[in-house]
Amino acid sequence: MIKTNLNFTNLNVKELSTLYQKKVTDINNELEANAKNEDGWLGWINFPFAYEEDIIFQDSWKRMKALALKLQKEIQVLVVVGIGGSYLGARAAIDMIQGLFNSTAPVKIIYMGNTMSSTYVRQVLSYLKDKEFAINVISKSGTTTEPAIAFRLLKELLVKQKQNKTVVNSRIIATTDKTRGVLHDLAIEEEYESFIIPDNIGGRYSVLTPVGIFPMMVAGINCEEIIAGAQLAAKACKSDKIDINQAYLYAVTRYHLYKTNNKAVEILVSYELQMQMFCEWWKQLFGESEGKDGKGLLPTSVIFSTDLHSMGQFIQEGSKMFFETVIKVKRPNEDINIPIDKKNNDQLNYLTKYSLHDINNIALQGTIEAHSDEIVGKTPNILLEWDTMDSKMFGYASYFFMKACAVSAKLLGVDPFNQPGVEVYKKKMFTLLGKK
Template structure:
């Protein structure tokens, strides 16, 4: 994995970039950030220990996944947010967007509660040959529990058994899923209390689904450990997991660049962008600094896919406000390839496309977009992966986790919690009639009593 920071420097981005010498001048700051991250890994930053911890769990996970494969054709992962985004990242990156079309064993995701979407899936699969992984850190996530009720109802009609066909991945001690698992003798995997959803992909949360698909989870974890070793041994001013957040921080604080576009030139990596979207937004969007000072920190992530979004949002990136940093995710060698030869449609308009690898246009469109943005002095950074495989994805995941934690340290905020997410959850429970949250309704009475402005 190589990261090119050149186009985020002032030689290209002019007044919208950083001075290269700032990296060296802030070597001590970067050193302190690195030390803080490593010092906190056994407490706040416990997810950084997962590659070592989960190595010991791999054999059991693979053995259980194989037993599920022997008895079921499909796995449906049910969860919300970080409980499922990591699963989707591993599946779509390593199996491909249309991987289910050729896979012997198929995996699907219920990551929302749209009845049309979910009923379409559940009515299409053979429920008696389908296994379910319900993932909820708290064990009480309302959307996940609603989907469980739906699945239970449909399974009963189909002659299935929810408890025999389920895995609960949840808190090791408390919550409804944990209690139900004990009562009904359902297989359960723990989510450590110090592992938040968006940092959980390298835990049981993400690894079981990957193992079910035949993905080598040991290679994923080994690559993550290698990225950690690189972080420990490297000089701070030469560590890309510190340089990227330093540039994000400087552009945010000094240049008012508060939007980061994750622009992937690979369909398989689009879900890496969607996973990173939550990682960045939920970790960095904070009202308060660690000392209690109100700061309203936050960088808004935008997910784009090339060349698709060249035909929709690139015009904005090129000529709109100077409030964006573009982060390209690029693959140099694709796992599938073909050659467009002379025998294909002999028309002069097509001549420039012949005698090339199919992927050449994709890569050259990335290069062209990078140059075009740079000519307009739009700061951009390129992260190039040689090939998508377990090793490169494991490294990418761990790199981004380190990077976001470092950005949190630079901003003096807690990148692990998400206090405001819980507010909406409590109001939702109250609106659905949950007696445990009825007092919460009083907090929204003022809003309900306001004069409305509603037009047709």
Template sequence: MIGIDYSNMMEEVIGINGISDLSIKNISSQIENAYNMIANREWKQLEFIDLPSQDTAEIKKIARYIRKSADNFLLLGIGGSALGPRAIIEALSPFHNLKKKPRVFIYDNVDPRTLKSIFTVIDLKKTFINVISKSGSTAETAASFLILWDKMKRALGKEAFRRFIITTDPEKGNLRKIANDEKILSLPVPPNVGGRYSVLSPVGLLTTEVIGINCNELLEGASSIKSICLKNDVYKNPALLFAVLLFLMDKEKNRHINVMVPYMDSLKFLSEWFCQLWAESLGKGNKGLTPYPSLGTTDQHSQLQLWMEGPQDKVVFFIKVNNFGTDIKIPAVFRNIEGYNYLPGHTLKELINSEQEATELALTKAGRPNFTINVPEINAYYLGQLFFFFEMATAFAGALLGVNPFDQPGVEEGKNLTYGMMGKKGFEDKKKEVYEYRKRKGKWKI
């Protein structure tokens, strides 16, 4: 089971920059209220809590067909629809495309160079395409889908529909209509599960199966921590504790930047996934906590200086993996070089763990708050635990901050302006706004 060591957040360890048990006690009523909001399902979008018990038979059936029939699997989606699957691939099979088929490609950002590059390395006739959009109206995914549908129709004619899988709302939206009309295979995103909370739905599970990982192991991991993340005791509920620690650091110490530092390459994209979850869920009404992705030991050589001596506005939390599943011994060569002769006899695991502990201690000595999430190992089971843990922590944090962690009102204006610029019916006023903006924009420039 994953666990949290938060010793280096406490006042008696790091001094005035820390919090105390009294700090936690003083907000006990807020903690209780936040807990009740989640436990009592005050928001209908808390349906993600039920995902660990879903039936995966249809997902597995479709994935078997893809593995048997395809050389390539191209995923079209953005936000949680891409970040979740990418985090799974990088954590569980980071060099998948060099080892086995189908190769997996994720096209999220609508950069034409990227899509053109994908076209140079895949044969569409041997490719399956998973189109993911909960709403079915996401502009980036819609544009990508239109391009791929046209190309696939040109390549395969009337059989093109057989190469698509649409993952969307089970009842409504443009993609649902197209799936029904064109007889395209489809998988549902549960109506009350938002995109950034959907990694443990078909959004992430189909890709998991396509790369040859049993998606039930992800769900089993999530299920194993579910009851713990629903305990009404901040000292026994790691998700609630995580939210409380970062809430208190913001409230009492004005530390609103949360730096996530996994000490394992394969968890780099878990940080990217977490950043969307944390930022889009909590940044509302001039409130919020700012996530910052990092990677140990890499960013000790780029960001650590800032954490140590920069503004007192950060909390660093490490993800430490106890079992890497392998290790490599450092050989006894060039022992005559004084700067190298301390390394032989040790292993890479020893070195990376030493670097993590050294960074932790250095921050602690400098009075900089930090804590560690300990993970036994990285496999589908523990990755499922991490996904569910962070989703629950985000829901608790939203309740503590007094914001709705399931909407994104600040994103809508940008979408509407884009619709106006692209000529979508009903957004003519937004197009006018853009024209007026462009007139003003060039006044100050060099």
């Protein structure tokens, strides 16, 4: 069975149940009751079962799968247009499961609408000029600046390329609100295929909805396994008991470190390059959910051993405002052995009894020991042990972190589901641009 095992170094966690159990029970009861009554932004709690139990999403699953198979025969590239939670979940999953140099994926997935960098946008458009491509535009409103600009440019390119409205419209897929919004209305007017973003699920909690699932399907990901993993996590993370529910244990541990040890920064550590976008997804989830009212841990991330040669010095001997949460993968997607060299000029023959993944995990263990050492490191470490980086593990891990995040924010006394601070820059930008 897939599960996330937590291990701790330099952490006294025996008192956590005594200190926080009542508070966690109250939070759990609130979340479950509101999810059952469909109050607030809690649709994600039971959504792993929606594709089996909800007629609307049963239909969505069938249509997504059929369209994904159709597009795999017609296109080379799917451009996912979205920002924040509208693209990070799918990108995190695709990179984590398929790796960064996958040669077997039926369609290449690239991303626009997540930046206003003119160089990046022009280069993507140039790359697409001689490619068969489709557009999956993801937005509840259709008016978010970055995706809206990208969609206009991509649509213009597709029109020039195809010069056939029927073909153009068949290559545009809208993932948007069920009943309202500019994109919803445009999809009806132009007869785009469209999928629903549930009303009661915010962007950073939407990875298991069509927002994330459809691009994954086009990429050739086994999405049945994604949902199966999420269902396992939903069941495993349902208990209110800290000593049973690993997501809640993680939430109270990080809160305890923040509250009592002045650990204001959490560093998520992975030893796999293909996990970089998963870390970005995690950063948005926790940063946007917790960073309010002058509260919250700053979520940041590193990829080791790469960043041990840049950030390693600071983590080892710099100021101690942080703790580390380390993801250890037991079985890699692929592995390689170190060959024997008779001359051994590089003096690496002592490593030939190990695979590269073995060496990577030994580096992980050595780094934890160094960073958590009571004398020279003094950095608390939480170790999350994963079996694999496959589809089921992604489904499990994404749900695990969403449940932990909701509880962690509630422990801080902030709303996990709004983001009033994000609107401030938009208002300033619109004023400077002269938007009426």
